[in-house]
Amino acid sequence: MMTKNLIKGILFAGVFSMAISVNAQDAVKKVKPAPTPEKLLKNFDTDKNGSINKAEAEANKNQSIFKRFDKIDTDKNGEISKSELQTMIDKRNNQKKGEKKGKKVQE
Structure with a gap:
């Protein structure tokens, strides 16, 4: 037994x-590791000028940058710079941290 x-x-x-x-x-x-501005530029910046214009964002199969282009382009010059990409990533990371703590961070 x-x-x-x-x-x-x-x-x-x-x-x-x-x-x-x-x-x-x-x-x-x-x-999933967060994308870096360098990786995003490598994937989207087809003319290799160091920024992403709306046509480059639209041509990429991942439409998330294109759909949010105007929000990401904070200086409204028609291009997304490396620093604007970093700001977008930082906001997303802060939002995820807030959601883990039970709060939602506004973008």
Whole structure:
């Protein structure tokens, strides 16, 4: 009888520890590194002038920059600079931190 309970306990502990391990791996997979301004410029800046214009943003398959172009282009010069990209990334990171704390940060 005691041997059966011991075996059940060991099996339960094994299954429980595997479940925890799988959940931890899933959490790690979901974390995606934030893009850097340099990476965004590399992907979007096709004329290599150091900024992204609206046509370059529209031509890229990822439409998130194009849809938010006017918000990101804070100096309203028709181009998104490296510093404007950094500001966008910083705002997004701050918003995520606020959501983790239960608050929503305005963009």
